[in-house]
Amino acid sequence: MKLKMYHWQGINRLNQKQKGVLIAESEQIARQQLLNRGLQQIKLQQNWQLSTKPNQAEICDTLLQLAILLKSSVPLKNSLLILLQNCTNIQLNSWLHQLLNQIETGLSFSQALQNQGQFLTLQERQLIQVGEMTGKLATVCNQIAEHRQQSVALQRKLQKILLYPMMVLGISVILTALLLIFIVPQFADMYGDNQAQLPFFTQVLLFLSDLLQQYFWLIAVLIVGIIILIKRQLKSSIWLNQLKIKLISNTPMLGNIVQLSRLVGFCRGLHLMLKSGVPLNQALQSFLPQKKTWQNKIELQGDLTLIQEIQSMLHWITHGYAFSVAVGAELFPMQAQQMLQVGEQSGQLSQMLLHIAESYQQQLDHKIDLLSQMLEPLLMVVIGGLIGLIMLGMYLPIFNMGSLIQ
Structure with a gap:
C-alpha cells in the first residue's frame, strides 16, 4: 500500500473555508474522506514530499x-x-x-x-x-x-547546545578554506621563488593552499565518504563504538553531561516498568537490543555503555545478588548506590529510582546551562585563532625581514 500526501481546501457546512493535509492511497479516496467530513468545493494538490521516518x-x-x-x-x-x-x-x-x-x-x-x-x-x-x-x-x-x-525535552536541549557550535565550527572551516584558496596564493605570488627560505609554518600553509586548489572536490568527496562510512560502521563495530564513548567521556563537561543523561534516562525508564508491575529481570531485559527475525545478528543500537552495565547487572542478579549491589559505578555514582540500597531495603525501589532521576536531572540541567554559556566565548577564540594563525603564517616572513633590517 503506497500512501500519498495531499494538501486540501474546502468549505464546511457553515460555509467556512477549511484547509489541511491528508494522507490517502489515491486522490479519489482522499476526496471521499473529505466528503464524509461534510466538506464541499474540495481542491486537492498532491505533495511530492518524500516519505520520512517520524521523529x-x-x-x-x-x-x-x-x-x-x-x-x-x-x-x-x-x-x-x-x-x-x-x-x-x-x-x-x-x-x-x-x-x-x-x-x-x-x-x-x-x-x-x-x-x-x-x-x-x-x-x-x-x-x-x-x-x-x-x-x-x-x-x-x-x-x-x-x-x-522528558526524553525529547532533554534531546532538544542537547541539540540546541550542539547546533550553535557546529554552525560556528562549520563557518570557521569554510572561512579557513576560503583564506587558503583565495588569499594565501596572493602571498605565494608575492614571495615568488624564494619559498624554500620561508619559515616552516608559512611553507605548511602554502602547501595546504596548493593542495586545496588542486584537489578541493576530491578532498570534499573523501571527507563525505569517510563520514558515511563511520556512521555505517557505528551500527556494527564494537571497537568504533568504544572509541566514540572514550572520546566523549574524556571531553570536559560533555562526558559528564552524557553520563548524567544516561543515569536519568535509565532511572526514569526502570521506574516506569517497576511501577507498572513488570518484574525487575524482565524490566532490565527490555533495555537490551533485540534481534529481529530477519536479522542474522543483533544490530548495535542504543548506548553501548548502558547495555554493558545492564548485562553485568543481570549476571550478578541471577547469581543471587541484590540489585543495589549489582549496579556499577560507571552508571550509578556512590551516592546513588546508597539511595538504591535504602529504597530496596524499604521496598520502595521504584519510588527511589524516580527520586534519583529527579535529583540528577537538576544537576544535568545546571551542567547543560553552564556548557551553553561557556561555548560562545570558546568558539570565538577558535575562529579568531584559526584566522589569526593563517595571517601570522603569511606575514611571518615580512616580520623576519624587518628584524634583519634592524
Whole structure:
C-alpha cells in the first residue's frame, strides 16, 4: 500500500473555508474522506514530499493523543481511526493503518504492536501489554508519552547546545578554506621563488593552499565518504563504538553531561516498568537490543555503555545478588548506590529510582546551562585563532625581514 500526501481546501457546512493535509492511497479516496467530513468545493494538490521516518516528537504526540482519547472513554479502534485521520506523516500513518487492520482481525493492541512495533521500544510494548492485562491502558499510554516527552525535552536541549557550535565550527572551516584558496596564493605570488627560505609554518600553509586548489572536490568527496562510512560502521563495530564513548567521556563537561543523561534516562525508564508491575529481570531485559527475525545478528543500537552495565547487572542478579549491589559505578555514582540500597531495603525501589532521576536531572540541567554559556566565548577564540594563525603564517616572513633590517 503506497500512501500519498495531499494538501486540501474546502468549505464546511457553515460555509467556512477549511484547509489541511491528508494522507490517502489515491486522490479519489482522499476526496471521499473529505466528503464524509461534510466538506464541499474540495481542491486537492498532491505533495511530492518524500516519505520520512517520524521523529521522536511526532511519536510522542501520537501516544499522548491516544492516551487522551482512551481516558475520554473512546474505544481503542475509534481512537486509532481519529489518530489516522489527523496523522500527516506517511510512515506513521501507514503504521497506524496496519495496527488498525490487525486489531480488526481479532488481535489485541499489544499483539498488533508486537507485529508492527517499529516505532515503539520493547520496553514500551511490554508496558502496553501490562496495561491491557490490568485495564489501565490509558494510564500506561499517558506514562509512556510523558517519559518520551522528558526524553525529547532533554534531546532538544542537547541539540540546541550542539547546533550553535557546529554552525560556528562549520563557518570557521569554510572561512579557513576560503583564506587558503583565495588569499594565501596572493602571498605565494608575492614571495615568488624564494619559498624554500620561508619559515616552516608559512611553507605548511602554502602547501595546504596548493593542495586545496588542486584537489578541493576530491578532498570534499573523501571527507563525505569517510563520514558515511563511520556512521555505517557505528551500527556494527564494537571497537568504533568504544572509541566514540572514550572520546566523549574524556571531553570536559560533555562526558559528564552524557553520563548524567544516561543515569536519568535509565532511572526514569526502570521506574516506569517497576511501577507498572513488570518484574525487575524482565524490566532490565527490555533495555537490551533485540534481534529481529530477519536479522542474522543483533544490530548495535542504543548506548553501548548502558547495555554493558545492564548485562553485568543481570549476571550478578541471577547469581543471587541484590540489585543495589549489582549496579556499577560507571552508571550509578556512590551516592546513588546508597539511595538504591535504602529504597530496596524499604521496598520502595521504584519510588527511589524516580527520586534519583529527579535529583540528577537538576544537576544535568545546571551542567547543560553552564556548557551553553561557556561555548560562545570558546568558539570565538577558535575562529579568531584559526584566522589569526593563517595571517601570522603569511606575514611571518615580512616580520623576519624587518628584524634583519634592524
